[in-house]
Amino acid sequence: MSSEQDNAFKATDLMKKVLTVGVGAIFLTEESLRGVVSEIKLPKELLKGLLDSAGKTRREFLQNFSSEMIDRVMDKVDPTALVEEFLQKNDVDLNIKVSFSPKKKKHKNK
16 A cells, blocks of 8 residues: 555545544543543543533533424423313312421430
């Protein structure tokens, strides 16, 4: 293999790993992501930054995803009508027991 082909292969392999890390940042656990990134042999500071960034990206993705899903559900479901229908079809029996008792005193060993 020529030097140019070797460099092209290394660049292609590196791009595959970078894309894996980018997409994996959302779906992989930190340990799995650390394993993938360790194959690239990055300095510790860069690795820490990448893992921090991946964690932030994951949190933002999941927050946006969950907000979007809740919005879609709320667009299709009327909570007031749902509760009203539930209460019309069901009897509610609520039992509450509250009791109080004095605290037991602890004796100190002398």
